[in-house]
Amino acid sequence: PxxxxxxxxEIMQVQRNITRRRRRKLLLLATRLAFFVLxxxxxxxxxxxxxxxxxxxxxxxxVIQKADGxxxxxxxxxxxxxxxGSRTQQESITVQAYLESREAMLRLEEEQGxxxxxxxxxxxxxxxxxxxxTMEDVYDTYRRHLRIGYDPTEGLIRMEVAAADPAxxx
Numbered sequence: 001p002x003x004x005x006x007x008x009x010e011i012m013q014v015q016r017n018i019t020r021r022r023r024r025k026l027l028l029l030a031t032r033l034a035f036f037v038l039x040x041x042x043x044x045x046x047x048x049x050x051x052x053x054x055x056x057x058x059x060x061x062x063v064i065q066k067a068d069g070x071x072x073x074x075x076x077x078x079x080x081x082x083x084x085g086s087r088t089q090q091e092s093i094t095v096q097a098y099l100e101s102r103e104a105m106l107r108l109e110e111e112q113g114x115x116x117x118x119x120x121x122x123x124x125x126x127x128x129x130x131x132x133x134t135m136e137d138v139y140d141t142y143r144r145h146l147r148i149g150y151d152p153t154e155g156l157i158r159m160e161v162a163a164a165d166p167a168x169x170x
Contacts, residue, residue, distance in 0.1 A: 063156055
């Protein structure tokens with residue numbers, strides 16, 4: 001082989017090596033993509049389609065109002081000048097704090113059987129409260145299924161409760 005032929009053969013060999021490395025890198029990239037993106041996506045999709053218990057949410061909005069003697073006797077103007085809005089706001093925040101508290105969860109447990117509802121066999125394993133769960137575990141489940149917030153601009157407390165059936169959610 002002449003110098004030009006040897007050089008052309010060497011260039012062809014380098015090009016084949018580059019092509020081989022690119023294919024290997026592309027294959028590794030595809031493997032990582034499948035393992036870290038595609039597989040988790042398929043697992044989550046399977047869980048939500050086949051395993052997960054459908055949860056129903058009930059949205060509630062309410063206002064805390066306080067009737068006091070001064071504002072009732074003085075009419076609407078007395079109530080506006082008396083600054084009762086800040087008291088109502090404080091009471092709304094207090095109600096919100098109570099609804100998020102362990103005491104409210106315990107009352108719900110006594111009156112509606114919160115733990116029994118989320119311990120049933122019809123509840124998927126990730127949502128279900130285990131039989132040997134502590135009260136802290138039950139409270140964590142309570143907090144995951146209760147969303148509550150206070151809107152000071154409108155004076156509304158907004159609450160969303162999720163449960164495994166619509167009647168229990170209400």
